Amino acid sequence: MRKITCNCEQTFTADLPDEVDLDQSPDTVQSINEGTFLSCICPACGAELHTDLETRVVWPSRSMKLVLVPELSRFAVLSGRYEAAEGYDLVVGYAELADRVTVYRDGLDPLAVEALKFHLVQKALESSPESAPIISFEGVDADSNLVFHVHGLRDSEIAVMKVPEKLYQTVYGSVTAKPDEEPHSLLRNGAYLSVQNLAFGGSDND
Ligand SMILES: [Zn+2]
Numbered sequence: 001m002r003k004i005t006c007n008c009e010q011t012f013t014a015d016l017p018d019e020v021d022l023d024q025s026p027d028t029v030q031s032i033n034e035g036t037f038l039s040c041i042c043p044a045c046g047a048e049l050h051t052d053l054e055t056r057v058v059w060p061s062r063s064m065k066l067v068l069v070p071e072l073s074r075f076a077v078l079s080g081r082y083e084a085a086e087g088y089d090l091v092v093g094y095a096e097l098a099d100r101v102t103v104y105r106d107g108l109d110p111l112a113v114e115a116l117k118f119h120l121v122q123k124a125l126e127s128s129p130e131s132a133p134i135i136s137f138e139g140v141d142a143d144s145n146l147v148f149h150v151h152g153l154r155d156s157e158i159a160v161m162k163v164p165e166k167l168y169q170t171v172y173g174s175v176t177a178k179p180d181e182e183p184h185s186l187l188r189n190g191a192y193l194s195v196q197n198l199a200f201g202g203s204d205n206d
Pocket of ligand 1: 006007008009010042043044045046047
């Protein structure tokens with residue numbers, strides 16, 4: 001049971017897990033994807049609340065060990081002040097959890113996917129230099145393309161970008177062969193592997 005405070009100021013306890021094992025609970029993969037994981041209904045006003053409470057999400061058969069960190073703690077993670085449990089990677093906010101679980105579901109390498117996002121951010125910034133693109137991985141389509149959504153290019157529009165599997169394999173090969181080379185080496189900051197490390201923690205931002 002976890003304590004939740006609704007926007008209506010009602011505080012209540014909800015039956016939400018603080019740890020989930022996706023091998024034991026395979027349906028949770030889909031509920032994470034659909035956005036219903038960690039949701040509950042406020043008993044006072046009936047609102048559906050989508051939370052991002054700190055939660056451990058493990059998938060032993062895929063060697064995945066994640067801690068979902070609330071979006072409110074993003075700055076603590078980026079500045080290296082968030083205490084990560086030994087052996088766990090951090091994902092910040094619900095969207096990053098859904099994204100990373102999809103990467104593992106599709107048998108992809110998280111570092112290679114973040115490296116691809118870095119290239120897509122560069123590309124998006126070339127065409128709209130004033131934008132602040134946020135890129136999410138959505139899955140693999142029927143033609144084996146990796147599908148990404150790009151938010152923040154124009155108001156509320158979402159651009160779809162597809163990356164052929166062949167390009168993914170090339171990037172995978174290069175991050176695996178040279179993990180210490182930039183920009184790949186900058187994608188990981190302690191337990192936090194994300195293109196966000198480059199967007200916010202770049203060399204001239206310190
Ligand atoms: Zn409420």
